[in-house]
Amino acid sequence: MLGSFWSLYLVSIIKTSAATQQALILSIIIGLISTTISSGPLSSTLVFWLPLTLGSFCAIDVSGHMQSPAFVISLSGYTALVFFTMVFLNRKMLERSVNEINLAKTGETIRILLRDFEENASDWLWETNTEGEIKHVSPRFAEVARQPPSAIQGDLLAFMAGGDHTLRRVRPAEGDVFEPLRRRMIARKPFRDMVMPVNMGGERRWWSMTGKPVQDSSGRFIGYRGVGSDVTAVHRSRERIAYLARHDSLTDLANRTEFNNVLTLLLSESAQPSAALLCLDLDQFKAVNDSYGHGLGDSVLRAVAHRIRGAIRDRDVAARLGGDEFSIVLPSDDEFEATAIADRIIDRVSRPYKFDGVTVEIGVTIGIALAPRDGKTPETLYRNADLALYRAKDAGRGTWRLFDPTMDRQLQDRRGLQRDIKSALRNDQLFVEFQPVIELATRSVVGLEALVRWKHPDRDIISPGDFIEIAERSGLIGAITAFVLSEAAALVAQLPSFVAVAVNLSPLHLREAWLVDQVSEIIRHAGVAPDRIEFEVTETAVLETEGRTIDNLHRLRALGCRIAIDDFGTGYSSLATLSRFPFDRLKIDRSFINDLENNAADAPIVKAIIDLSQTMGLRVTAEGVETERQADILTRYQCDDIQGFLYSPPVRKAEVLQLFKSGQTITGLSVGCAVPGPAVRQATQARRPQQPMPQHSSFE
Numbered sequence: 001m002l003g004s005f006w007s008l009y010l011v012s013i014i015k016t017s018a019a020t021q022q023a024l025i026l027s028i029i030i031g032l033i034s035t036t037i038s039s040g041p042l043s044s045t046l047v048f049w050l051p052l053t054l055g056s057f058c059a060i061d062v063s064g065h066m067q068s069p070a071f072v073i074s075l076s077g078y079t080a081l082v083f084f085t086m087v088f089l090n091r092k093m094l095e096r097s098v099n100e101i102n103l104a105k106t107g108e109t110i111r112i113l114l115r116d117f118e119e120n121a122s123d124w125l126w127e128t129n130t131e132g133e134i135k136h137v138s139p140r141f142a143e144v145a146r147q148p149p150s151a152i153q154g155d156l157l158a159f160m161a162g163g164d165h166t167l168r169r170v171r172p173a174e175g176d177v178f179e180p181l182r183r184r185m186i187a188r189k190p191f192r193d194m195v196m197p198v199n200m201g202g203e204r205r206w207w208s209m210t211g212k213p214v215q216d217s218s219g220r221f222i223g224y225r226g227v228g229s230d231v232t233a234v235h236r237s238r239e240r241i242a243y244l245a246r247h248d249s250l251t252d253l254a255n256r257t258e259f260n261n262v263l264t265l266l267l268s269e270s271a272q273p274s275a276a277l278l279c280l281d282l283d284q285f286k287a288v289n290d291s292y293g294h295g296l297g298d299s300v301l302r303a304v305a306h307r308i309r310g311a312i313r314d315r316d317v318a319a320r321l322g323g324d325e326f327s328i329v330l331p332s333d334d335e336f337e338a339t340a341i342a343d344r345i346i347d348r349v350s351r352p353y354k355f356d357g358v359t360v361e362i363g364v365t366i367g368i369a370l371a372p373r374d375g376k377t378p379e380t381l382y383r384n385a386d387l388a389l390y391r392a393k394d395a396g397r398g399t400w401r402l403f404d405p406t407m408d409r410q411l412q413d414r415r416g417l418q419r420d421i422k423s424a425l426r427n428d429q430l431f432v433e434f435q436p437v438i439e440l441a442t443r444s445v446v447g448l449e450a451l452v453r454w455k456h457p458d459r460d461i462i463s464p465g466d467f468i469e470i471a472e473r474s475g476l477i478g479a480i481t482a483f484v485l486s487e488a489a490a491l492v493a494q495l496p497s498f499v500a501v502a503v504n505l506s507p508l509h510l511r512e513a514w515l516v517d518q519v520s521e522i523i524r525h526a527g528v529a530p531d532r533i534e535f536e537v538t539e540t541a542v543l544e545t546e547g548r549t550i551d552n553l554h555r556l557r558a559l560g561c562r563i564a565i566d567d568f569g570t571g572y573s574s575l576a577t578l579s580r581f582p583f584d585r586l587k588i589d590r591s592f593i594n595d596l597e598n599n600a601a602d603a604p605i606v607k608a609i610i611d612l613s614q615t616m617g618l619r620v621t622a623e624g625v626e627t628e629r630q631a632d633i634l635t636r637y638q639c640d641d642i643q644g645f646l647y648s649p650p651v652r653k654a655e656v657l658q659l660f661k662s663g664q665t666i667t668g669l670s671v672g673c674a675v676p677g678p679a680v681r682q683a684t685q686a687r688r689p690q691q692p693m694p695q696h697s698s699f700e
């Protein structure tokens, strides 16, 4: 209406106006049209603009100015510009309004969501002012803090840390868990998921805090706003996982990773690091596991761990590194202290264990290395403690040894052997000696045991005890046994048919699938009756219940060969072993025979072993017979055969042949051949101290 009135008015007055007045009116018209640019809804501005524009054109027509084209063109352009500006501004304004409305809506949604969040979620919102003081306490916050909302006030940090901490505190303590948060807040930096222990209602809880600095519209810092959540459950399970990652789940001792960390820390801690490393090895544990099953094995390990823990002090760390391997680290290099602890552990661990009616006895052997004397890094210390352990085992289980540098030299020697053994077979450096086995009843040679030796180019003759294990590890044991067996079979083929030859089988080799084919091929090639070949296996080899061992033994026996159980009495479940396989012979270990005269306890054991074996149909050989008195006792016990330096050390093939060829020794005997006379005995005894026998002895 306003637009229409204006235009009517203009049209009516311009007719009667003078030229100057008309110019004034035209200016007013132009000004009026431009007012439509001012804000307002498009519809109403349009309604104002349209009559005003039409009226203006009429007024100009009436005044006669229409004849001037320049005027008409510029006016039309002007009104069009006003029109488009008007539309454009209107659209912009509309957009802004819509945005504002949406924004208001979003704000409302956020408010609703936040309220919902506060009511239902485990998290809560918190706000502080510029001084770090809590501003707004939601019900959820109060609930988690276990305090009425009114009690939650003041410095946020002080509230969480229990008072002795504020944002502006002047003396930060070392290792303070709140310090990182404090530093961030002082620096007005955002932070995320900072986990801290808090004491709420007398209980230690864990809170995770996330927050960011807030600015007002002018960019001025007005405080912090963020979310807190109680992560106690997660934290506890994380702690548990971390604990499990550092501990052995069976025994609760430290595990390898943790132990390595402790050792590394001890060795790197100060300028003068000092520590003692004890490496423990359980004796006979494998046998316990094999005989009674893993369940009992686990119980034994747990009990052992318990006793170890009882034998060390709080500052010492014990670990199970795997299997039956334990280690202990002491934070001092005091030799006396370390060996005293070793003694205590040996004493405690080797006491009998009782589980559901089963009594188990195991021993422990310990190697000790001291830092810095025996090594400054964990690696050298481990290696040297291990070497000492190795030595301790050699010296007799149930003992400890301190590392000394000669052990290192011996290790170097072993390394050298490991390298050289590969070419030993190829270069004919291995040879076999044979030790006669004498039947007690007739005192005649009825068998031989083949024993391998190594003539190393730069050394004395190396005894099998020093290289069999290396050969096993280098995968050469099969080839070596094949060589020994061929030599043995070739020799026995030249001897009277009542003579048998025994060959030692390594447990490792005994597991091989191809063992039986290999053996039968060699025996066939030598052309000897299989029952003249006997294989000696140790108890521990037979204890191996899994795999092919027992199967292979049965197949060897099916071939016609005989099987002897070697070193009897050194293993664990001796009698149980006997029932696992139908053995032909049992060889009583030298350690029992050694003590026969002196150790009263051994005599009845030896007698019992002989009696029992004979009831089971086994022949019995006593190993390592060195004196007449031992031979006498064994004769009284009705032992079948003996073997040992008393009659002969292991000798070369030529000497064996010589022995059987010699008319003198064969005559006078109905079975077998005569035992060598005193001359051989003398020679044997003279050489006994240096094992193995490097030279040949001769039967005279």
Ligand code: C2E
Pocket (backbone or CB within 6 Å): 435, 450, 451, 452, 463, 464, 465, 468, 480, 481, 484, 504, 505, 506, 536, 566, 567, 590, 623, 624, 625, 626, 643, 644, 645, 646, 649, 650, 692
């Ligand atoms: P072993 O089977 O118990 O062999 C008997 C060992 O006792 C031999 O040592 C022998 O020289 C020694 N010996 C014999 N009589 C006496 C004695 O009266 N007193 C003392 N103190 N010792 C005596 P050797 O030849 O050093 O062999 C050591 C071990 O090496 C053997 O113990 C056997 O287990 C193993 N071995 C030897 N040859 C072979 C082989 O060809 N293959 C495998 N796998 N092992 C072998």
Ligand code: CA
Pocket (backbone or CB within 6 Å): 449, 504, 536, 566
């Ligand atoms: Ca043997």
Ligand code: CA
Pocket (backbone or CB within 6 Å): 566, 567, 587, 589, 623
């Ligand atoms: Ca033996």
